[in-house]
Amino acid sequence: MRLLDGHGFASRSLLVTGHGLFGEVRLAARITGLTSNATFGATAQSGASLGFAVSGLPDGVTVTGQSWRTSSAGELATTATYAPDASTNDLENLFVVLTLSDGESIQTPASIIRHPAPVAGTLAPVLEVQGNGTPSVNLAAGFTGADLRYSASPAWITISGSTATIADALRSEVVAITATNSGGSVTVDLAVSIAVRAPVEVQVSPSGNDTTGDGTVLAPFATPQAAQAVMIPGDTLILRPGVYDPFEVLLNGGAASRITVATLPSEVGQAIIRGDLQQHVAYGGPGVAQDNATRDGIRIDGKSYITLRGLTIEYVWRNGVFIKGAGQNTVTGNHIVEDCLVRHTGLSGIMACGERPELAVGANDAFRTRYVTIRNNEVTQTNVVTDYNDTVTNSFGEPGGVGEAITLANSLRYAYVYNNYIHDSRQYGIDFKNHVVDGEITGNRIEDVVRYGIYLDAGETDVRRILVDGNIIQRCRAGIVIAREEDGNDSGDNLIVEDIDLVNNTLANLSRVGIHYQRHPNKDQQDIGYFRRVRARFNTLYNTNTDGSYRDISIDGIATFGVNRAGQQIVSGIELIGNLAWNPDGQMRMATDVAGDPRFTVAQNHNVRNGAFVGDDPLFVDAANGDFNLRAGSPARAKVTTAAYIAGLYAKDSNGTAHVLPTSAGAYYAAA
Structure with missing residues (x-):
């Protein structure tokens, strides 16, 4: 050959x-x-x-x-x-x-x-309005050729075979589509424009239909899940009156386009998200754990810019509202929960956290959830007994939840709890715990809570830069408690309580203590970290030791702290200034044995000194009915004389009236 x-x-x-x-x-x-x-x-x-x-x-x-x-x-x-x-x-x-x-x-x-090289034709432009679904394009229409493979630049278009899928996101862009076979390649431009549509209200009603509904007034969906499938950032999910199963918010909003779940203004409270508190009939039968989407009333997991407004959430196995971050090194947040009624929950009424509280986060964790506002809600009957927690025991040895009415916890920064009404609930009222930094607890009314009205707890990390201002706490075991429940772990000098301001709070008819800076007897026995710059000014305490064997104010327990591992004083900058305390029988009991200790400043108060003593009646207008203004001739007038003590945060009383020296002790200004 x-x-x-x-x-x-x-x-x-x-x-x-x-x-x-x-x-x-x-x-x-x-x-x-x-x-x-x-x-x-x-x-x-x-x-x-x-x-x-x-x-x-x-x-x-x-x-x-x-x-x-x-x-x-x-x-x-x-x-x-x-x-x-x-x-x-x-x-x-x-x-x-x-x-x-x-x-x-x-x-x-x-x-x-x-093959012969492909030949370029044209592709019709994609002109859509956001929220109309996911556009797709038949790329074969733009080319002549055999065995073509397609690619796009930029590559945000998803291509499967000859079909291109375009994400439903705002954009205006020309994409180069290239068709290639063994004979060569050729490129055709595809113009894509996904335009903004005006925000809309997507309506849901128990009488609606998820198959035939379109979210309009005349054709509502039946479930929030179906409604969310057609929503885009900026839309509002309107729940019409009726009862709904628990659900999860599946969408992200934006800074100028929040996702809102709400009622119509005339129907506030009439949309009820109702769980299955004990029997789990709807969610798997007795003893069967619910999944994440249904164990909480409304779950917001790893999302941002969500508003909940005007809803009733009740009979929920765990939390009424549960807000959680997306995980380590990811920041979500900017949530608002407002004007809601939350009741009968097995754990917290409203919980917001960076990570679930049972999972540890470090003191240097980069705050997984940021900016949460909880305002104007009513929260009651939390931590009730369910078949989820009936084997759990709280500090009284009783079954039930061990959360709070409102919980902010575990890697959260910028937490704001305003003007809520919390009442008739087990455990605590409001708790900021374990790596919560930069927040405010202001204007809340907390009544008939079994344990503490407000609890600030560093946990195993820190609680820092928190303002507690203008709250009214009545008929609880304790008013405001600050502690570090470190649980015996070695948190080192990252265990920190720092820059806490208690201002203009009214604490009344408490069984054990009004203000307590606690060195926890079981969980904070190492000399580590810091407990510093905790300032209580212009608070009113009335009848705050009804048991008779405890203390109206207790702060000297933290005086037993020494120096930390860095060789610095753990305790410093602790203040009690301009506060007013009174019990109806005149018998005062204080644990403020810090005289001469430079770490503490106890000055210009009324009826605040160490030990048991008979106080001076401050002459409240009508303490029995909650009027703690001072009558003429009160010995608590003209108590504060130092200008520095009424500067900045302390310039006004709880009603917004400016202090003028000499000014009165307590939360309600009275001229000298």
């Missing part, structure tokens, strides 16, 4: 020996009909009619047979002409083996089989 000495596409010669009569003869064979490809040169193009040509045959020698072949497929045809098919032999090397009449054979150089 004679082989050509090269593999080019042009005719080339081969030295043939063994024909002595003719001397040296140059014999050449080649494939004819090749197509010139702009990218690859001469190509055995799919569908083209190919032949062959032979030159330099000796006299009398003819071609008696031909075999079209590829190295992988073997013989394809024995005809004089052949049309290759790239659908089966794409990118294979095509050649012809020619049989000569003298018994010899020769082979042509190989040519690569390729």
Whole structure:
């Protein structure tokens, strides 16, 4: 067999020996009909009619047979002409083996089989309004060619086969779509415009229909889940009166386009999210744990810019509202919960956290949830007994939840709890605990809570820069408690209570203590970290030790702290200034044995000094009915005389009236 000495596409010669009569003869064979490809040169193009040509045959020698072949497929045809098919032999090397009449054979150089290069057409622009679903484009409509593969630049378009899917997000952009096959590639521009639509209200009603509904007044959806499928940032999910199962908020809003779940203004409180407090009939039967979406009344997990307004949430297995971050090194938040009624919950009424409280976070954790506002809500009957917590015991040895009415916890920064009414509830009223920094607890009314009205707890990390201002706390075990429940773990000097201001609070009819700075007897016994710059000014305490054997104010327990591992004083900058305390029987009991200790300042108060003593009646207007303004002639007037004590945060009383020196002790200003 004679082989050509090269593999080019042009005719080339081969030295043939063994024909002595003719001397040296140059014999050449080649494939004819090749197509010139702009990218690859001469190509055995799919569908083209190919032949062959032979030159330099000796006299009398003819071609008696031909075999079209590829190295992988073997013989394809024995005809004089052949049309290759790239659908089966794409990118294979095509050649012809020619049989000569003298018994010899020769082979042509190989040519690569390729599809014809694709040809560009046009793609219709995508012009959509956000919220109308996910647009798709048939890319094959913009090109002519076989075996095309598509790509996009920029690559935010998702391509599957010949279908491009465009995310429902605001954009105006030209995307280059490239079609490629073995013959080459070509690009067509695709213009995409997803425009803003005006925010809409998407309505849900128990009488609605998730299949036929469209979210309008006349055709509401039946469930919040179905409604969310058509919503975009800026929309409001309107729950019409009726009862709904617990649900999860699945969408993210934006700074100027919040997702809101609310009622109509005339229907506040009439949309009821009702769980299955004990029997789990709706969620799996007795003893079967609910999933994340249904164990809380409304769950917001790893989302941002959500508002809940005007809802009733009740009989929930765990938390009424549960807000959680998205995980480590991810920041979510900017949530508002307002004007809601939350009642009968197995854990907290409203809980917001960076991470679930049972999971540890470090003191340097970068605050997974930020900016949460909880305002103007009513929260009651939390931590009730359910079959979730009936084997859990609280500090009284009773079954039930161990949360709070309102909980802010575990890697959260910028927490604001305003003007809520919390009452008739187990455990605590408001708790900021474990890595909560920069927040305010102001204007809340807390009544008939079994344990503490307000609890600030560093936990195993820190609680810092918290303002507690203008709250009214009545008929609880304790008014305001500040502690570090470190649980005996080695938190080192990252265990911090710092920059806490208690201002203008009214604490009345408490069974054990009004203000307590606690060194926890079981969980804070290491000399580590800091407890510093905790300032209580202009608070009113009335009847705050009804049990008679405890203390109206207790702060000297933290005086037992020494120096931390850095060699610095753990306790410093502790203040009791301008406060007023009084019990109806005149018997005062204080634990403020810090005289001469430079870490403490106890000054210009009324009835605040260490030990048991008979106080001076401050002459409240009507303490029995909650009027703690001072009558004329009160000995608590003109008590504060130092200008620095009424600067900044302390410039006004609980009613917003500016202090003028000399000013009165307590939360209610009275001129001298």
